[in-house]
Amino acid sequence: MNRLNIQELQNSSFLSGLPRWDWVNYQGDAGLKIQSFLAVQGQEQFQLFVATVIRKEEGFLWKSFLELLERTLKACSAGIRGFFGFDLLGLQIYEGLQNFQWGNFQQLVANHARKLQVGEALPIAYTSLLGLLTKRVDETWGKIECRTFVEVCSEAPQKPDLLLRKLAKAGGDKSKTFFALVLDLSQTPIFNFEDEIQKERLVRFLEKQKGPSGDLRPYFYVKDRNGTVELGARLGLRQGSHV
Numbered sequence: 001m002n003r004l005n006i007q008e009l010q011n012s013s014f015l016s017g018l019p020r021w022d023w024v025n026y027q028g029d030a031g032l033k034i035q036s037f038l039a040v041q042g043q044e045q046f047q048l049f050v051a052t053v054i055r056k057e058e059g060f061l062w063k064s065f066l067e068l069l070e071r072t073l074k075a076c077s078a079g080i081r082g083f084f085g086f087d088l089l090g091l092q093i094y095e096g097l098q099n100f101q102w103g104n105f106q107q108l109v110a111n112h113a114r115k116l117q118v119g120e121a122l123p124i125a126y127t128s129l130l131g132l133l134t135k136r137v138d139e140t141w142g143k144i145e146c147r148t149f150v151e152v153c154s155e156a157p158q159k160p161d162l163l164l165r166k167l168a169k170a171g172g173d174k175s176k177t178f179f180a181l182v183l184d185l186s187q188t189p190i191f192n193f194e195d196e197i198q199k200e201r202l203v204r205f206l207e208k209q210k211g212p213s214g215d216l217r218p219y220f221y222v223k224d225r226n227g228t229v230e231l232g233a234r235l236g237l238r239q240g241s242h243v
Helices: 006-011 056-077 093-099 102-115 161-171 196-208
Strands: 023-031 034-041 044-055 082-090 121-126 129-137 142-147 150-153 179-184 219-224 227-230
Touching (some): 044 056, 044 161, 056 093, 056 142, 056 150, 082 102, 102 121, 102 142, 161 179
Parallel strands (some): 082 142
Antiparallel strands (some): 034 044, 121 129
């Protein structure tokens, strides 16, 4: 079970601003470039779905970072033994890369890899990057397979509700409580609550997510360089956010 260190997660940029759960289990790829988690609070369990996005005009920066990440993990493979998977969970490109030293990151990943037994996983936190390293198979050689889930959005600024629709699809039953997070890496955030057209589209989307009783059970969060907001509360469709 890929149970993540909740203190490390809560203190990272990844989950700050969301409810403080007891622990979180990473479940992996939910399709449509969405990552799935199981969040537990007491006796309650909730699904958390995360979509990481960046504006099309800023996509070149993400592609440059990805090339460096893959190159570094490939170089790291030479000093370890076994087949590993590395899933990127969270990142702040603009703030985090200022202090990012690729050599230090490579050494950190290698040190973690040497500690792992087959089936075990460890979170990798370095500056603003958060990932999960899993050892899949024992081998006499070393290899790290990198998985990222960042979507370069072309029409999102005009239609931000499209980002939420696929999260709602992943959540399924809107009569049940689940959590969805859009993690926006853009320097210029996609969601603009001063834009009346955006607001109208978002309100229409959220109204359609209400269950048979008329209440809004799913929680849709947006996290960008301006902070974290829960859309139902931000747009006046919910009193407060889930705690």
